[in-house]
Amino acid sequence: MAELVSVITPVYQGQGHVRRAVDSLLRQTHQEWECLLVSDDGTDYLGWLRQQGVSDPRLRQLFSTRTGSGPNLTRNLALRAAHGQWIAPLDADDCYDPQRLERLLALAGETGLAADNARVVDDSNDLVLHLAFSHDRQGRLELDDFFHTHVPLLFVFHRQLIQRGWDDLPRGADTLFNLRALEQAGYARYCTEPLHDYRVHRASLCHSADAGERFAEAYALTLQRLQEDGLGFGSPQMRQQVMALIHFKQQLNQLFSQRCAQGYAGTFQNFVDDLPPAELQQLRQ
Template sequence: MSPVLSILLPAYRAETTLPRALDSLRRQTFTDWEAIIASDDGVDYLAQSPGPDNRIRQLYTGGCGSGDGPARNAALRAARGEFLACLDADDAFAPTRLEKLLPLARRHGAVVDNTAVHDEQGRLYKQPFPQTSSAFVLTARDILSPRIPFFPVFHRDLAGDGWSDVAFCSDVLFNLELLTRAPTFHLHPEGLYLYHKTRGSLTHSGDTAERAERGYRDILHRLEQDQFPLAPAIRQVARQEFQANLDSNRVFQRYLAEGRCRTLEEFLDMTDNARILELKAGSA
């Protein structure tokens, strides 16, 4: 019998963090799920598991370091659930996440929560939105502006062709495609996805600025070529936001050279996700 929900879990060099992610799944109050680990490095992660759980299985992407998008797509092809959820190998779910989000996904098609970002010491650091008392409908700008990832729970009919073959921001682009396809795309006000900043991640990496420059340029080119299945209004907002990100990335490069910050995370914090730069530019 197929599970109600399949969790897509890409894994690359995840030996130290994956146990936390899997433990958070085993603690879920909603239990009718399967988790598909898509190993993008050839590692047998199930061999390292503390005990058997027939809800968890693993496949191999056939690549190594090919990115989250291809790994998620490999897991998507193997998924049996009516609904899908995304979990990265260095993150975790709060125990009630699936129980609380699945009814919203049934009602509206797609839902995320108010991602709870934790620093390297495991402390709650920030969230994209202030705490509110009820769910609300997301817009394209809500998805793009916070520069914090969102991890959807959604009906599998909305998956389309899966994640685009971009090296950068494939999760953001997928969420914009979900926004195009879903009847409505809601945000649950609680921080039930526990996003952990880790050493070596994009916002803490030494080559972040160079990777971001290439990534934003590629995405903007593809948007101009209409290569993503987005509604026209969503595509227009995406163009504006990714161009703003490209512009702020160049300021980030200057800040790095001047020693004013060490990582993208520091830069985003000191400029309020680059909003301070945008305000200054608007008043110039």
């Protein structure tokens, strides 16, 4: 019997895109899934989907206790209610390729953890901008690989690897959640081919006028928490490696903000792509 996958999808003002995410689940070749839609704005999304002609018993709905509580608290609500042996996050504005769950489950059997490359898509025109990784990672992901992408990665997790939920942090809780599972698993199996879309929007946090300042505050808070309580990482060595990763991202964000103040008009990804390898390496030290 196929193993059940619990797909976790927080939804806030999602009428413009949640059907696309749900439709991508309905097309999955692995049929044993449930989707926990967590309404974070009080909307009855199951009712709304039925009005659009979409109804399936595998779709479940939960409501956050406070409107706008954010993706981390709503993911934790879904995690507590999930029935599956496997957990798979899916943001309401993203979507899976039809074989994603089937292929990642086959890989995840080795360590309990698997991920695919991400296809970064401009939501305004459906153009593919770039991939999370431009080079093959030799079939596996380790912590060092997180230094080489600035795109949030989507994993499929076995429940046994999840010792703690998503932290109530303003930025980066998904990365910390992934890294804690990675510490438990040792490494993640990796599919070089992108099997999902990560959609980017002009109205997102990354494009706001105060994005650099908000990211700087989030990185500083994360480093403080790592020093104070470890954020659930088991070994001092892993904690230090994670702190080095967050510090690296903090340094990149600071440099990007400085260049923007000097007139740079490109995106963060363009900025990173244009940095000389020697300068990137210096930021890691």
